[in-house]
Amino acid sequence: MSESASVLQPIAQMLPGAFFRAHRSETVAAMLRVLDSGWYIAGEEVRSFEEEFARHFEFAAAAGVANGTDAIAIALRALCVGPGDRVATVSHTAVATVAAIEMVGAIPVFVDIVPSTYTMDPDSLVRVLESYKPVKAVIAVHLYGHPANIPEVMRIARQYGASVIEDCAQAHGAKLDGQIVGSFADVATFSFYPTKNLGALGDGGMVVSADPQLIGAVRSLREYGWERRYVSEVPGVNSRLDELQAAVLRMRLGYLEDGNRRRAQIAAAYNDGLADTDLVLPAVSRGATHVYHQYVVRHAERDRLRERLKQSGVGTNIHYPVPVHRQPAYLSRCDADPAGLPITEGIANQILSLPMYPELSDAAVATVIDSVRDSVRDLVQQ
Numbered sequence: 445m446s447e448s449a450s451v452l453q454p455i456a457q458m459l460p461g462a463f464f465r466a467h468r469s470e471t472v473a474a475m476l477r478v479l480d481s482g483w484y485i486a487g488e489e490v491r492s493f494e495e496e497f498a499r500h501f502e503f504a505a506a507a508g509v510a511n512g513t514d515a516i517a518i519a520l521r522a523l524c525v526g527p528g529d530r531v532a533t534v535s536h537t538a539v540a541t542v543a544a545i546e547m548v549g550a551i552p553v554f555v556d557i558v559p560s561t562y563t564m565d566p567d568s569l570v571r572v573l574e575s576y577k578p579v580k581a582v583i584a585v586h587l588y589g590h591p592a593n594i595p596e597v598m599r600i601a602r603q604y605g606a607s608v609i610e611d612c613a614q615a616h617g618a619k620l621d622g623q624i625v626g627s628f629a630d631v632a633t634f635s636f637y638p639t640k641n642l643g644a645l646g647d648g649g650m651v652v653s654a655d656p657q658l659i660g661a662v663r664s665l666r667e668y669g670w671e672r673r674y675v676s677e678v679p680g681v682n683s684r685l686d687e688l689q690a691a692v693l694r695m696r697l698g699y700l701e702d703g704n705r706r707r708a709q710i711a712a713a714y715n716d717g718l719a720d721t722d723l724v725l726p727a728v729s730r731g732a733t734h735v736y737h738q739y740v741v742r743h744a745e746r747d748r749l750r751e752r753l754k755q756s757g758v759g760t761n762i763h764y765p766v767p768v769h770r771q772p773a774y775l776s777r778c779d780a781d782p783a784g785l786p787i788t789e790g791i792a793n794q795i796l797s798l799p800m801y802p803e804l805s806d807a808a809v810a811t812v813i814d815s816v817r818d819s820v821r822d823l824v825q826q
């Protein structure tokens with residue numbers, strides 16, 4: 445092991461507390477502001493964060509909800525997707541995407557992914573839409589911080605009369621040809637889980653849309669179906685972004701672009717340092733701005749590589765080790781591309797997420813690179 449690889453151990457794969465420790469006084473000030481206000485639900489902090497979030501990304505309107513899963517479920521309901529309707533999405537995603545579909549009684553239909561960006565394969569989507577008519581909605585996931593090919597997904601979905609949701613939980617600030625993700629489809633959803641590029645101190649979510657009727661429906665559905673207090677016009681749920689999380693997120697929003705730039709710098713260092721290894725490194729599609737929620741590589745000996753990195757003090761993770769359609773809760777009861785999901789299944793045993801968060805130091809990045817290079821070399825020599 446090289447000399448630099450013995451320094452700064454251990455290195456976490458993600459460290460959500462690092463931002464808040466670095467900005468402790470501002471975090472505490474935001475929390476105290478809420479405490480002193482005496483108003484803890486559906487108050488000025490939430491309204492201000494919704495406005496600031498929309499303005500920051502130039503979204504027409506935004507509505508906060510309790511978490512990213514609720515954001516998808518409520519967006520589906522706002523699109524009038526319900527029991528028995530089919531919704532197409534990918535199986536290589538956080539299970540939350542699929543759980544949200546089932547929360548509204550709809551049926552997931554799985555689409556394969558492209559191997560370069562791990563996002564929805566338009567050709568597979570066509571097969572799904574042809575085979576399972578009608579599919580009422582498509583959820584395109586911008587995974588790991590890289591945009592899906594949302595213009596092509598939109599074009600195909602429109603041909604089949606399907607609405608489109610962008611799942612932007614891992615893509616705060618990502619762009620495609622200069623346009624921010626979340627602004628392409630009928631509606632888009634975000635998560636503020638602590639590990640996200642824009643993360644809270646707990647759960648939180650957001651729904652955005654340029655359609656005022658959709659946003660109006662979301663605002664009603666998130667609070668019991670109320671349009672006037674205590675009177676439910678439609679059956680709704682209790683899914684409110686609380687004042688404390690909104691206040692913290694307002695503060696953190698101002699640091700998002702700096703954080704994304706640092707993530708890109710770390711990714712560039714990894715790209716340079718690992719270019720001559722036999723790892724498959726992340727690809728960036730033409731015109732895409734990747735915000736590197738995760739830095740995901742592939743290797744045929746993934747598990748052995750991960751164990752070696754663990755021994756050297758470098759943390760890793762697997763996003764995601766089992767495709768949703770292969771998990772016990774969903775096994776053999778969801779529809780899928782009639783051609784199968786060969787890419788989704790093929791990468792599951794190869795993907796590995798390396799350390800990635802803005803507070804990662806240059807020295808730690810160098811240690812990761814040296815450790816990965818040494819571990820890959822050792823595997824080749826065996």
